[in-house]
Amino acid sequence: MIHDLQEVLVTYWQQFLFVLPKLLLALVLLSVAIFISNRVSQVLGTRLRSRSHDPLLADFLTGISRWVLWLLGLLLAMEVIGLSGVVTGMLSAAGLSAFVVGFAFKDIAENFLAGVILAFNRPFHLNDTVQIRDQLGHVETLNLRTTVIRTFDGKHVFLPNSIVLKEPLINFTRNGDLRQDFLITINYGPEGNYEQVRDQVLAFVRMQPDIHLDEQRAPYVVLEKSTDTTADMRLYFWSSSEEYRRGALETKSELMQKVKNLLLERGYATPNVAQ
Structure with missing residues (x-):
């Protein structure tokens, strides 16, 4: 032996x-x-x-x-x-191998193919602000298997490409501008009227540097509810969204505060400006 x-x-x-x-x-x-x-x-x-x-x-x-x-x-x-x-x-045996490997690694193959589709026909670009499901942030990179999104609080979210391809995707910055709105509740008293307040607000908004004023994107006000002395009106306006948090969210926040200060200066009691 x-x-x-x-x-x-x-x-x-x-x-x-x-x-x-x-x-x-x-x-x-x-x-x-x-x-x-x-x-x-x-x-x-x-x-x-x-x-x-x-x-x-x-x-x-x-x-x-x-x-x-x-x-x-x-x-x-x-x-x-x-x-x-x-x-x-x-x-x-490529056909059989493809079937066996594809069955064994279905998720990997699905994410890879989804990545190929996204690479050539993609609803976002680098640094675009997008929302997929409940994830909102900047697009950082597209890998063979995942799409990486950096949220506004600094977290990196690795989303499988198949989810990015299948799920509804909201792109806030693709067109470079975004329409936003907020509600203005005003008590103009027995001597005032809705048209007067509306004209004052629109004239003030048109003077702001970050608001678009062209014909198709001019600001406007819609009356939602009114009484003899009060009115709920919603202001719609367009602003830049290339940097979503600064170009859009901060612009909206500043404009809301400016409109409220304007109404206080004009003598309207406790105006309410909200989402």
Whole structure:
């Protein structure tokens, strides 16, 4: 038994020494392939970012190119070792493999395909402010599997690409402007009227520097409820939304306070300005 074991070990050792040069060559080729794939992806990414206006698409294509080159290097290394039959079997059984792998890694494959679709037909760009489900924030990057959103309180949310593709997505900054509104409740007394207050508010709003005044986006007021001495009216206005929190939310907050101060200065008792 010991003699048989020695013969088996010697046979394995001889086979290992026979395969060792090919194994070393395969490792060298694999290392070179990884190095080349990293360099090529870096050069490709730099050129795509310099020529493209879409950094997200450039980063996504760079990531795909790196993985493709790595896979080609791995297949070449397997060919050198002598696993050509395995490589041929993998390629010839691509349909069955795709089915098995797709079933086993359904979520990964689904998110990858969703990422490809989002890369070429995407409802957002880098730094756009979007809301998906209850997540609101800036788009930071699009990976092979996830879309990264940074919320206004500094949290990074990694959303699977399939969710981003399937769920309703609200983009607050795509057009560069946004219509907002707030409610003004006023007690103008027996000597005042709604039209007078409306004209005063609109004249004041039109003088604000951050409010759009063109014909299609001019501010306007809608009366929602009125009595002989009170009125509930809603002010609608357009402002820039390129930076959502500062360009839109802060503009609305400042305008609400300015309108309230205006009404107090005009002698209207305790005006209420709310969402």
